[in-house]
Amino acid sequence: MDFGSMFGKIQEAQQKMEAVKAQLKTIHVQGDAENKQVVATFSAAKEMINIQIADELIQEGDREQIEDLVTIAVNRALEKADEVAEVETKKATDGLLPNIPGLGL
Numbered sequence: 001m002d003f004g005s006m007f008g009k010i011q012e013a014q015q016k017m018e019a020v021k022a023q024l025k026t027i028h029v030q031g032d033a034e035n036k037q038v039v040a041t042f043s044a045a046k047e048m049i050n051i052q053i054a055d056e057l058i059q060e061g062d063r064e065q066i067e068d069l070v071t072i073a074v075n076r077a078l079e080k081a082d083e084v085a086e087v088e089t090k091k092a093t094d095g096l097l098p099n100i101p102g103l104g105l
Contacts, residue, residue: 016092021045024085031076033069040073044084048074 024045032039037054051073057066
């Protein structure tokens with residue numbers, strides 16, 4: 001593969017990555033804790049959309065428990081966001097470039 005061809009492929013990969021980034025903002029994932037008493041919703045681009053906390057949990061008033069459950073739900077949602085982002089990125093760049101360590105594609 002010559003340099004010009006490789007440069008063209010890199011530009012194409014960059015364009016596809018920009019499209020993937022935009023698409024990830026439209027995909028929503030959720031993480032929950034304690035039988036969905038806390039639900040965190042994020043975009044696959046890791047932007048927080050919403051946090052829902054069950055009224056019963058708030059009424060119990062155990063601040064430490066609520067904080068722990070929010071942390072669990074958020075972390076689960078972020079893990080799902082990472083998984084979706086990885087899949088979408090691989091789909092967009094599959095076969096586009098050779099596997100170059102450190103390129104992140």
